[in-house]
Amino acid sequence: xxxxxxxxxxxxxxxxxxxxxxxxxxxxxxxxxxxxxxxxxxxxxxxxxxxxxxxxxxxxxxxxxxxxxxxxxxxxxxxxxxxxxxxxxxxxxxxxxxxxxxxxxxxxxxxxxxxxxxxxxxxxxxxxxxxxxxxxxxxxxxxxxxxxxxxxxxxxxxxxxxxxxxxxxxxxxxxxxxxxxxxxxxxxxxxxxxxxxxxxxxxxxxxxxxxxxxxxxxxxxxxxxxxxxxxxxxxxxxxxxxxxxxxxxxxxxxxxxxxxxxxxxxxxxxx
Amino acid sequence: xxxxxxxxxxxxxxxxxxxxxxxxxxxxxxxxxxxxxxxxxxxxxxxxxxxxxxxxxxxxxxxxxxxxxxxxxxxxxxxxxxxxxxxxxxxxxxxxxxxxxxxxxxxxxxxxxxxxxxxxxxxxxxxxxxxxxxxxxxxxxxxxxxxxxxxxxxxxxxxxxxxxxxxxxxxxxxxxxxxxxxxxxxxxxxxxxxxxxxxxxxxxxxxxxxxxxxxxxxxxxxxxxxxxxxxxxxxxxxxxxxxxxxxxxxxxxxxxxxxxxxxxxxxxxxxxxxxxxxxxxxxxxxxxxxxxxxxxxxxxxxxxxxxxxxxxxxxxxxxxxxxxxxxxxxxxxxxxxx
Numbered sequence: 103x104x105x106x107x108x109x110x111x112x113x114x115x116x117x118x119x120x121x122x123x124x125x126x127x128x129x130x131x132x133x134x135x136x137x138x139x140x141x142x143x144x145x146x147x148x149x150x151x152x153x154x155x156x157x158x159x160x161x162x163x164x165x166x167x168x169x170x171x172x173x174x175x176x177x178x179x180x181x182x183x184x185x186x187x188x189x190x191x192x193x194x195x196x197x198x199x200x201x202x203x204x205x206x207x208x209x210x211x212x213x214x215x216x217x218x219x220x221x222x223x224x225x226x227x228x229x230x231x232x233x234x235x236x237x238x239x240x241x242x243x244x245x246x247x248x249x250x251x252x253x254x255x256x257x258x259x260x261x262x263x264x265x266x267x268x269x270x271x272x273x274x275x276x277x278x279x280x281x282x283x284x285x286x287x288x289x290x291x292x293x294x295x296x297x298x299x300x301x302x303x304x305x306x307x308x309x310x311x312x313x314x315x316x317x318x319x320x321x322x323x324x325x326x327x328x329x330x331x332x333x334x335x336x337x338x339x340x341x342x343x344x345x346x347x348x349x350x351x352x353x354x355x356x357x358x359x360x361x362x363x364x365x366x367x368x369x370x371x372x373x
Numbered sequence: 374x375x376x377x378x379x380x381x382x383x384x385x386x387x388x389x390x391x392x393x394x395x396x397x398x399x400x401x402x403x404x405x406x407x408x409x410x411x412x413x414x415x416x417x418x419x420x421x422x423x424x425x426x427x428x429x430x431x432x433x434x435x436x437x438x439x440x441x442x443x444x445x446x447x448x449x450x451x452x453x454x455x456x457x458x459x460x461x462x463x464x465x466x467x468x469x470x471x472x473x474x475x476x477x478x479x480x481x482x483x484x485x486x487x488x489x490x491x492x493x494x495x496x497x498x499x500x501x502x503x504x505x506x507x508x509x510x511x512x513x514x515x516x517x518x519x520x521x522x523x524x525x526x527x528x529x530x531x532x533x534x535x536x537x538x539x540x541x542x543x544x545x546x547x548x549x550x551x552x553x554x555x556x557x558x559x560x561x562x563x564x565x566x567x568x569x570x571x572x573x574x575x576x577x578x579x580x581x582x583x584x585x586x587x588x589x590x591x592x593x594x595x596x597x598x599x600x601x602x603x604x605x606x607x608x609x610x611x612x613x614x615x616x617x618x619x620x621x622x623x624x625x626x627x628x629x630x631x632x633x634x635x636x637x638x639x640x641x642x643x644x645x646x647x648x649x650x651x652x653x654x655x656x657x658x659x660x661x662x663x664x665x666x667x668x669x670x671x672x673x674x675x676x677x678x679x680x681x682x683x684x685x686x687x688x689x690x691x692x693x694x695x696x697x698x699x700x701x702x703x704x705x706x707x708x709x710x711x
Contacts, residue, residue, distance in 0.1 A: 104497060106497070107495060107497075109494075110494035113491075117482060117483060117487070118483060121482075195480070195481070196475075196478055197480060199443050201495065203442070203443060203470070204466060204543075205466035205467045205495075205496065205497070206495040365442070365443065365444055365445045366445045368444055
């Protein structure tokens with residue numbers, strides 16, 4: 103795997119897919135608009151708080167904070183899934199075969215795309231979070247900044263590596279976007295984005311725990327709104343780290359498998 | 374790895390496609406097997422410019438895609454510089470590149486220079502060589518002045534020239550050109566052909582496989598050609614050898630009016646006429662539509678006999694052109710295409 107390929111891919115992706123005023127505008131505007139919508143929706147219940155439980159820990163946190171963090175991370179997760187689908191864009195613009203004609207490491211190409219997404223959406227995440235903090239009253243309680251930072255970073259890594267796994271479908275098929283779309287609603291339901299995980303039917307919890315967003319939401323809500331320490335969020339952070347590594351290894355296997363299948367079934371160069 | 378000295382070796386190569394169709398949305402799926410390539414064998418020598426000629430859908434692009442590792446064959450084997458294109462795909466990718474006609478295969482929102490630098494990184498071109506190689510290629514293809522413009526602002530010809538630069542960025546030993554002059558202006562296409570022959574093949578000694586359905590292009594450029602039709606390779610050889618072996622030595626092209634079906638069938642019955650075909654011709658003489666007639670004959674002595682027969686049939690001959698066989702004649706002969 104070459105660092106040069108990762109950097110070249112990241113530079114290209116940033117310029118080709120993100121460097122336009124329109125993209126920057128919508129990257130910021132949509133989560134902001136969505137956040138405002140949720141804020142006014144939950145405003146009548148502003149005084150209310152919500153109990154969050156995980157692995158014996160119980161935190162009482164602000165309802166609006168709970169909702170906005172859920173929305174922000176969910177948006178980020180969706181963007182990772184959708185824009186992680188860089189191979190779909192390659193297919194449509196007719197460059198997929200040119201890229202796969204080269205001997206460059208496929209996982210390096212995926213990582214380069216992921217790095218570009220990180221740079222692009224990380225600032226969106228920060229900008230939207232800061233604007234909410236500035237204009238919407240949310241009871242933030244941070245006692246361990248390292249725990250908060252790790253919660254964001256590991257959530258991001260786990261989400262991106264899942265995105266890389268899904269991206270391999272775009273090498274194999276031009277219908278990959280349907281798969282990604284199918285992911286969105288179940289993820290919203292299963293991850294505990296809109297309601298606390300303890301309300302989830304027990305039979306569905308194993309599915310919830312397969313999603314990086316679930317652990318990302320637990321870790322970020324606990325550390326940002328509940329004042330949890332590194333030790334308190336050790337389990338979700340470990341789960342996120344394991345997911346980041348496992349999904350990356352799986353992506354490496356899947357990308358080669360998808361390319362081989364696409365060459366055998368002649369779907370690599372279909373537009 | 375095989376021990377052949379050929380740059381490219383294709384052995385009994387076949388590729389099937391399965392086409393699935395439903396009579397309606399909920400209908401049963403029926404599948405049809407399409408043989409895009411059927412037991413194709415050929416070799417290309419080091420430093421040779423080999424032309425693969427055939428009509429649309431003949432199997433030219435399928436062959437190229439298999440050889441540059443973008444598609445796996447259903448049966449048979451192919452080797453580039455002795456490397457198996459399926460089992461040693463990554464090694465093959467390092468030494469080949471492909472340029473296709475059309476305007477795809479480039480990033481429109483990157484500049485010409487950024488495109489080339491990106492692909493240089495994908496091919497792991499040594500860091501110190503990237504900038505000089507990019508500049509050399511831009512200069513060779515006359516793109517230096519526009520190298521920092523986004524590709525979306527390029528003309529079709531400029532995009533195609535940039536594609537050739539991209540195809541040469543890894544200094545490939547074998548270059549696949551899949552209809553590289555498709556849709557280009559006459560002058561640009563001519564310059565590109567000259568560049569390929571003089572610089573890429575003669576000066577740099579690279580092996581080139583060119584697919585085209587422009588016969589004059591193949592005639593002008595190729596050391597050897599292969600005719601492919603319906604997935605089968607029907608003839609391979611040097612253009613002059615193939616012409617010599619052509620069953621009809623001469624081609625009589627006649628532009629005439631008042632050409633009737635009866636005259637045509639009469640001409641077909643003449644003993645020396647091996648093949649008589651008509652093709653579309655846009656023109657009129659004294660208010661009458663002109664038809665183009667091509668007669669393949671053994672000898673130039675057939676001309677007076679043809680003319681006197683046509684005069685007897687009240688045809689008005691506008692012009693007569695006698696020539697030896699061309700690749701176009703061979704193309705028509707081997708593929709049955711007009």
